Amino acid sequence: MxxxxxxxxxxxxxxxxxxxxxxxxxxxxxxxxxxxxxxxLLADTTKVLKIALIGAGGMGSSDTNTALEHKNIELVAVCDLYDARLDNAKKTWGSHLFVTKDYKEILDRKDIDAVIIGTPDFWHKQISIDALNSGKHVYCEKPMIRNIDEGQDVINAWKKSGKIMMVGSQGMSSLGNExxxxxxxxxxxxxxxxxxxxxxxxxxxxxxxxxIPKDASTETVDWQKYISISKDRxxxxxxxxxxxxxxxxxxxxxxxxxxxxxxxxxxxxxxxxxxxxxxxxxxxxxxxxxxxxxxxxxxxxxxxxxxxxxxxxxxxxxxxxxxxxxxxxxxxxxxxxxxxxxxxxxxxxxxxxxxxxxxxxxxxxxxxxxxxxxxxxxxxxxxxxxxxxxKGAHYDHFANFFDAIRNDGEVAQNxxxxxxxxxxxxxxxxxxxxxxxxxxxxxxxxxx
Known part of the structure; x- marks a missing residue:
């Protein structure tokens, strides 16, 4: 180039x-x-974007904190399968948050522009496709898929949706890489x-x-939903x-x-x-x-x-x-x-x-x-x-994602x-x- x-x-x-x-x-x-x-930065940040987090573990929470460093980004909902993470989300980001253990309840909301997917890898494909089909922009943590055979399914859903999808290998948006x-x-x-x-x-x-939290049990974790697309254990x-x-x-x-x-x-x-x-x-x-x-x-x-x-x-x-x-x-x-x-x-x-x-x-x-x-x-x-x-590569990666949504642009990692x-x-x-x-x-x- x-x-x-x-x-x-x-x-x-x-x-x-x-x-x-x-x-x-x-x-x-x-x-x-x-x-x-x-x-x-060249991006126009005046348009308010409302986002939701699906998967509030370590990386999903880190992604959300970085996203909220940007201007006019509002977190409105969080999904996770463990009770304590939902409780912590409200303590960290506000009691106003809608919280749920069913990510489809988030995708059904009309007031959400984009979702961050921070779940374990084996859920990336399904949630990404469902989110794109529901009209949401998607930021999905890497790797985008768990099996090679899943790649084309995600690509096809993205192309059909007309939405922005960014994969979260944030380092590639760094000053060093450029x-x-x-x-x-x-x-x-x-x-x-x-x-x-x-x-x-x-x-x-x-x-x-x-x-491993001391309260980890089927009372606090929705285990059946977690393994619903995997082996029954x-x-x-x-x-x-x-x-x-x-x-x-x-x-x-x-x-x-x-x-x-x-x-x-x-x-x-x-x-x-x-x-x-x-x-x-x-x-x-x-x-x-x-x-x-x-x-x-x-x-x-x-x-x-x-x-x-x-x-x-x-x-x-x-x-x-x-x-x-x-x-x-x-x-x-x-x-x-x-x-x-x-x-x-x-x-x-x-x-x-x-x-x-x-x-x-x-x-x-x-x-x-x-x-x-x-x-x-x-x-x-x-x-x-x-x-x-x-501010770092993580910040820049989200800057690229939000600018693409606001201005119908391109992302570095589609x-x-x-x-x-x-x-x-x-x-x-x-x-x-x-x-x-x-x-x-x-x-x-x-x-x-």
Whole structure:
């Protein structure tokens, strides 16, 4: 995507092009520069939008709090299957709220413009389709689906509805991603040939060991409604409150975390996705009855397209990480590399320096006069930091969503994009379980 086209695209998303102001270097080396990334919102926020939350757990509540930071957004209803979450919703957001355990009561209301879906993954497809069919705009947490076969159903419902649907991999709307997209298009790292991503956690909550309320029972949880589209099982608070650990309800590490990295990578590179997927891993530490690994590795082949050359992607996820965890996405090209974070990009360019490999360094000396060799310079490094007071990618993702509703615009992660980000993550899980490579057609969005 050329620079002018990229700015036009970002403007359609309701946010101005990211700008970078160069500051004097604060580092000793003259080859390192620091820039500040600035966000200038273009959206008209005067129209009041009324929203409802379906699924008031940790992520649904976080989404709602972020949504309410925006001007003229009103929360009018909340749905959850656990009594205490409904009580807490009224304490947090107001006693005026309509609360229910039946999401269809929310969809029947005419005063709601949009819904936020923060339920466990296995409910995403059904509630999204029902919401679109009822005339609501939809913000659905990632991954958009739990099974690949569900993707086209959501896409078809979205197209038929004429409504806005945003998938919630919020990091892709970040200043960091937008700057990385611009730098790659301008050839800052040359020709892309490799990318890698890493996500690590080292805490019980980070590893999905969510607290189990003392009052958890069939008196406080509508268990039958929860499992109504899944297997019939007796009440199990672990499967309700720690649902990510179980195949009936969640999508494992890949669906929870790899999908974020796919979303950012596809946004930056304009890629439709890989055509070959493989994955391995294991249950190394959290032997608590979970059905998914706590260490997972993925390898992906991205074919050459008109948008980018062929390249390879490596992803890793670790829930037993002794360094307390972290995340990053790195893009490597023929002339340099970029470390991409949501509020920062570090660009490193090859200045023809010596290799760190002692064998290669020794071989380079052969046949050369060391006294005649030019002084080796380190790779040029430029850092792009988000401006002070930057409200973050989560805020920007909702800014895009609300602007698209108000102005009949576009969103960065519509269901087609969301499907292409979810599919390789879900194929990771299949590859892990079957111990084989998985084929995928990223353009036609179907198995091979």
């Amino acid at each position: 050329m620079k002018k086209d990229r700015r036009s695209f970002i403007k359609k998303l309701g946010i101005a092009s990211v700008t970078a102001a160069v500051l004097p270097s604060t580092f000793a080396a003259e080859t390192k520069h620091v820039n500040i990334l600035n966000r200038h 700057k990385a997209k611009e730098l790659l298009a301008e050839g800052a790292i040359g020709e892309l040939n490799y990318a890698e991503g890493f996500w690590a956690r080292n805490s019980p909550i980070g590893a999905w060991q969510y607290p 007796p009440f199990d608070p672990l499967r309700f409150f720690r649902w990510r650990n179980y195949l009936d309800y969640g999508t494992g590490m890949a669906g929870d975390l790899f999908v974020h990295l796919f979303s950012s990578l596809h946004f930056i590179t304009n890629s439709l996705g890989p055509n070959r997927v493989s994955s391995t891993g294991g249950l190394r530490y959290w032997k608590d009855g979970r059905e998914v690994p706590d260490v997972q590795l993925g390898m992906f082949d991205y074919p050459e397209t008109k948008e980018h050359p062929g390249f390879n992607l490596s992803l890793r996820c670790n829930f037993v990480d002794g360094t307390s965890g972290g995340t990053y996405l790195k893009l490597v090209g023929s002339k340099g590399s970029m470390d991409v974070e949501w509020d920062r990009v570090t660009l490193k360019r090859n200045a023809g320096g010596a290799s760190d490999d002692p064998f290669l360094a020794e071989k380079a000396k052969e046949g050369s006069n060391q006294s005649d060799r030019k002084q080796i310079m380190p790779p040029l490094e430029t850092v792009y930091n988000a401006q002070d007071g930057y 269901p087609i994009f969301g499907f292409r980000a979810a599919a390789p993550a879900l194929l990771c899980n299949e590859s892990y379980r079957k111990n084989e490579f998985m084929g995928w057609d990223p353009e036609k969005m179907k198995r091979v």
